[in-house]
Amino acid sequence: MSNSSMDESVRAELGRLRDSIDNIDAAVIHMLAERFKATQQVGHLKAAHKLPPADPAREARQIARLRELAENAKLDPAFAEKFLNFIIAEVIRHHETIARA
Numbered sequence: 001m002s003n004s005s006m007d008e009s010v011r012a013e014l015g016r017l018r019d020s021i022d023n024i025d026a027a028v029i030h031m032l033a034e035r036f037k038a039t040q041q042v043g044h045l046k047a048a049h050k051l052p053p054a055d056p057a058r059e060a061r062q063i064a065r066l067r068e069l070a071e072n073a074k075l076d077p078a079f080a081e082k083f084l085n086f087i088i089a090e091v092i093r094h095h096e097t098i099a100r101a
């Protein structure tokens, strides 16, 4: 294989992989948008019934569940936990804003 044809096959493979990454990123964004739609509704429900924005017991159950899912999927469970905590922190911030409104 000459240098130029090897470069071309690498470029094509990189392009295929990046197309797949772009599709996955789009799916992640759409799934997050749906999740935030649901959590906003939870925020309004909690505010209407004077429930606290955060529910640490629920969070602990979710973290345990996601860590197990991550392990089964060969994803670093510590990363899965950090990722969920990052999202939950944003959700709680939204719930606090709703409760103050």
Ligand SMILES: C=C(O[C@@H]1C=C(C(=O)O)C=C[C@H]1O)C(=O)O
Binding pocket: 039, 042, 053, 054, 055, 056, 058, 059, 062, 087, 088, 091, 092, 095
């Ligand atoms: C969405 C909720 O509110 C908070 C956010 C959570 C989440 O983003 O999954 C989980 C627990 C709560 O701290 C909830 O109580 O279900």
